[in-house]
Amino acid sequence: MIVMTEAAAIPGGQHRAGIIAAAIDLTATSGWSTVTMSRLAVAVGVSRQTVYNEIGTKQALAEAMVLDELARFLAAVERAFDLHPADLAKAIRAAVRAVLDLARDNVLLRAIVSATHDADTDLLPLLTTHAGSLLTAAKTVLAARLASYPHPLDAHQLDVTIDVVVRAVLSHVMQPSDTPARTADDITWLVTRVLGG
Numbered sequence: 001m002i003v004m005t006e007a008a009a010i011p012g013g014q015h016r017a018g019i020i021a022a023a024i025d026l027t028a029t030s031g032w033s034t035v036t037m038s039r040l041a042v043a044v045g046v047s048r049q050t051v052y053n054e055i056g057t058k059q060a061l062a063e064a065m066v067l068d069e070l071a072r073f074l075a076a077v078e079r080a081f082d083l084h085p086a087d088l089a090k091a092i093r094a095a096v097r098a099v100l101d102l103a104r105d106n107v108l109l110r111a112i113v114s115a116t117h118d119a120d121t122d123l124l125p126l127l128t129t130h131a132g133s134l135l136t137a138a139k140t141v142l143a144a145r146l147a148s149y150p151h152p153l154d155a156h157q158l159d160v161t162i163d164v165v166v167r168a169v170l171s172h173v174m175q176p177s178d179t180p181a182r183t184a185d186d187i188t189w190l191v192t193r194v195l196g197g
Contacts, residue, residue, distance in 0.1 A: 016054045018044045020068050023061055028107035035061070063133075069108050070134055073099050074141050081145040088149045088195060093188040095142075096169055100180035103173040138166045151195040161194050 022043040026035050035058070041048040055061045080094035103109055142162050153161060165187065172183050 013054050015044055015046050015050055019051055019054055020064050024065055024108045028111040065108060069106060070137060073102055074137065076102055077141055089188055089192045092191050093184045096187050097180050097184035099169055100172060100183055104180065135166055139163060142166060165191055
């Protein structure tokens with residue numbers, strides 16, 4: 001079982017961001033199986049030992065890549081709620097639309113999803129069966145943002161609603177069934193019926 005480690009979330013040293021960016025680029029262009037600490041060292045212009053010191057294991061690198069991309073998605077959610085502090089429906093719609101728009105153009109996500117058709121699927125569990133840390137982070141952000149809007153739900157009902165919304169959006173990120181705009185409208189319709197927005 002893959003479990004996100006705390007080490008993957010630590011900002012690290014001065015080369016960490018460059019190493020993660022190089023790993024994402026290499027994964028998108030050549031596949032995860034081609035990513036080695038030696039290739040990353042050459043790409044970033046540091047020693048292989050520096051890559052190990054900054055990142056750790058290849059599993060920790062995979063987690064760091066996913067968490068790095070997750071931060072971009074959650075920042076988009078935060079911006080959407082900041083733009084609509086008094087209108088829950090507009091905030092939900094903008095947040096879902098922003099996530100789905102980012103997903104459509106995200107090179108790492110596309111590489112992971114397209115890898116399901118061949119043997120290079122080691123990263124897929126980080127977004128599916130072992131996505132616990134990802135889901136927890138997304139639900140925490142959404143719960144914090146929803147706290148400022150009035151709704152008729154008790155704490156448990158709100159937790160269930162947030163869980164369903166996060167999982168639905170992740171499902172559409174992995175396998176879109178419509179345009180980002182229409183999907184955002186549909187999820188907003190559902191959420192506002194439950195939350196009374």
